[in-house]
Amino acid sequence: MKRWLLLSLPLLILAGCQSSQSALETHGPSARHLGDLIWLFSGVATVIWLLVVLVMLVALARLPKHAAEGRAERDARMKPVVIAAVIATAVIVTGLTVASYFTTRAIGEPREAVLDITVRGQQWWWQFLYSDPGAGGFETANELHVPVGKPVRLRLESPDVIHSFWVPSLAGKMDLIPGRTNVLTIRADRPGVYRGQCAEFCGIQHGHMSLFVIAEPVEKYEAWAALQRSAAAVPDDADALAGRTVFLSKPCAACHTVRGTEAKGKTGPDLTHVGGRGTIAAGTLDNTRGGMAAWIADPQTVKPGNNMPLVTLAPEELRQISAYMESLK
Amino acid sequence: MNAVKGRTVLFVVIAPFVLTGAALGWLRESRSYRTAPPVTAELETSRLLPIGIGGAPAEVYFASGSVYEKDAYNLSQGKRLYDWFGCPACHGDGRGKNGPSFLDGWWLYGPDMVSIMASIRNGRPHGMPAFRDRMTEEQIWQLAGYVETIGAYKALIAAPSRNDGIHTRPSENRAPAVILFEQGPVGNRREQGPTP
Numbered sequence: 001m002k003r004w005l006l007l008s009l010p011l012l013i014l015a016g017c018q019s020s021q022s023a024l025e026t027h028g029p030s031a032r033h034l035g036d037l038i039w040l041f042s043g044v045a046t047v048i049w050l051l052v053v054l055v056m057l058v059a060l061a062r063l064p065k066h067a068a069e070g071r072a073e074r075d076a077r078m079k080p081v082v083i084a085a086v087i088a089t090a091v092i093v094t095g096l097t098v099a100s101y102f103t104t105r106a107i108g109e110p111r112e113a114v115l116d117i118t119v120r121g122q123q124w125w126w127q128f129l130y131s132d133p134g135a136g137g138f139e140t141a142n143e144l145h146v147p148v149g150k151p152v153r154l155r156l157e158s159p160d161v162i163h164s165f166w167v168p169s170l171a172g173k174m175d176l177i178p179g180r181t182n183v184l185t186i187r188a189d190r191p192g193v194y195r196g197q198c199a200e201f202c203g204i205q206h207g208h209m210s211l212f213v214i215a216e217p218v219e220k221y222e223a224w225a226a227l228q229r230s231a232a233a234v235p236d237d238a239d240a241l242a243g244r245t246v247f248l249s250k251p252c253a254a255c256h257t258v259r260g261t262e263a264k265g266k267t268g269p270d271l272t273h274v275g276g277r278g279t280i281a282a283g284t285l286d287n288t289r290g291g292m293a294a295w296i297a298d299p300q301t302v303k304p305g306n307n308m309p310l311v312t313l314a315p316e317e318l319r320q321i322s323a324y325m326e327s328l329k
Numbered sequence: 330m331n332a333v334k335g336r337t338v339l340f341v342v343i344a345p346f347v348l349t350g351a352a353l354g355w356l357r358e359s360r361s362y363r364t365a366p367p368v369t370a371e372l373e374t375s376r377l378l379p380i381g382i383g384g385a386p387a388e389v390y391f392a393s394g395s396v397y398e399k400d401a402y403n404l405s406q407g408k409r410l411y412d413w414f415g416c417p418a419c420h421g422d423g424r425g426k427n428g429p430s431f432l433d434g435w436w437l438y439g440p441d442m443v444s445i446m447a448s449i450r451n452g453r454p455h456g457m458p459a460f461r462d463r464m465t466e467e468q469i470w471q472l473a474g475y476v477e478t479i480g481a482y483k484a485l486i487a488a489p490s491r492n493d494g495i496h497t498r499p500s501e502n503r504a505p506a507v508i509l510f511e512q513g514p515v516g517n518r519r520e521q522g523p524t525p
Binding site (some may be wrong): 267 | 360362363364366369370409413414462463464465466467468493
């Protein structure tokens, strides 16, 4: 019983395949090509493994029959088998190489896109710059909204260290390299939330650098984009209003932007509509008033080594500032 | 036989070096990401002399090991803040632009931590803005520690991270002010002229 339990433990790993972040649950063309390739390789490898085991068992069973055989005799008998195996190996390896080549070509093909988004890997969060020459651009963080079924071109950049953008359900990995721009076109074929994360070790908080791609129907996406383009509203709640004053008078405003106020810092995430995001600190905490307060009160304990300093606040100010952040929908 | 003996001798001579090297490599600078709020509150009490130059840091500064001057992590953070808070706009890569240079070895308000920290925190006449409301106390000290290394006369063991771009001047831990020291105008008493 115990042994069976132990043996079934690796099956637990399979549980990871069912999630919003899986290369086997494909919802975009690039990911589908890669998924097919994974299945092809796994399938071929499995068949070969079974055949090898089978041949070995047959050989073992027939061992006594040929025990008295001389060397020359055996070589003569084995010759056709060995030749066949070598040819089969050459054919299979060539076949897989060709399949891999076509997959790489298919996912690398430049495609027309309806939307251009610059993705900048920061230490340790994702900055998304939406550029739209007609309607004006805006900036957001860690949550990439895209219209369903439409190809979106991502320009991947990094100011300092190498990151890798990986949303397994939509596309393969692509590195963000300082000093150059890599282009990745993604398309989500089904509305939903796809989790992704940094796939290249980039520093102490590499593990807390996740992102969410949120694919929505076009009308819903347009409504979201229109809201993002607008400046932050002045809150009517008394607490939040007081929080706004605290936010602007403390060092917060030196690093963060809230459009519509004097806060124009460029080094931290844009907070104009931070209240509308699902998580904070690149997926580290849920975006609730409590989560926000915990983060602001002591960012270095929640996510050690990140670049947000501890700003000393009175308990009252912390409450107000969290209320203000929550009000920025 | 001789070959074996030679190998043994070689081993005995080299092994201590290898082991010492490994032990030194094993020692990692301890890193504190967060200065405890009571310590930063205490640091805020560091005072300048009335003339605005020189002064004494709060005692807690020495008690905590002057980390902002000696610790590679804090120096790196200071280097990042130097860019983040726009210092290069006036001070360039350290050689000055519209603002004064740190690299020529001339410190208008003295080369000590408190003077530099006070310049950042409270600002100075002729255009140096106060960063009191824009940076936390910890950040001000980190930045001050880094600025001190830009015009340092002594080589340091701890170094901040390397530039992301091309280096335009000697590294911070190589006593850059000694290399780039500029004599400047010599006063009436030449024999008392400045030497680094």
